[in-house]
Amino acid sequence: MDRPVRTIAGVDCAFLDGGRLIVAAAVMCDAGTMETIATGHVIRPCRFPYVPGLLSFREAPAVIAAIKRLGRAPDLLMCDGQGMAHPRRLGLACxxxxxxxxxxxxxxxxxxxxxxxxxxxxxxxxxQLRDGKDVIGAVVRTRTDVKPLYVSVGHRVSLADSIAWTLRCTRGLRLPEPARRADRLVATLKRDHA
Known part of the structure; x- marks a missing residue:
């Protein structure tokens, strides 16, 4: 990574009303304390049809809008989804x-x-998570005796740093805190919208 990481944002999204709407949330945390600094979210129409392997084209516009509502860009972003560990090597994180x-x-x-x-x-x-001869990610146990996570590079970060930050941000639960908080915010927004 080319600069110090002081803030990390987690992002997540889900569909509402049979896929007609998408809710996306971003939660920015202090990289040292994991305290929440800012949140942003959107609920908007989903304009891209469902196409297997191209889910990020449905999700990315809303996720990007939620990130922009944080007020400033985080130093590092964690997406609840794939990066390079994707059949087309272009998951949501990429x-x-x-x-x-x-x-x-x-x-x-x-x-x-x-x-x-x-x-x-x-x-x-x-x-290592491999597709043929290619290393596309890592399977990482973030909590003893709990199912592992699938960690992969999205953009401008190495796999080693991706693993290290995932473990560093995991505080006793399976998911890293920024991603877990974004997941919780999406669940709350879905419930409130129902």
């Missing part, structure tokens, strides 16, 4: 990171593609 030119990490709860060896059961254990 798409948003490229658009905003921000260092971006993909942190996903499930695997879209690739294979990996078994991951040890303790926090910090990891295995």
């Amino acid at each position: 798409h948003v990171g490229l658009w905003l030119d921000l260092p971006t990490i993909g942190v996903a709860k499930s695997r879209l593609c690739g294979e990996h060896r078994p991951v040890g059961r303790r926090r910090g254990c990891r295995a």
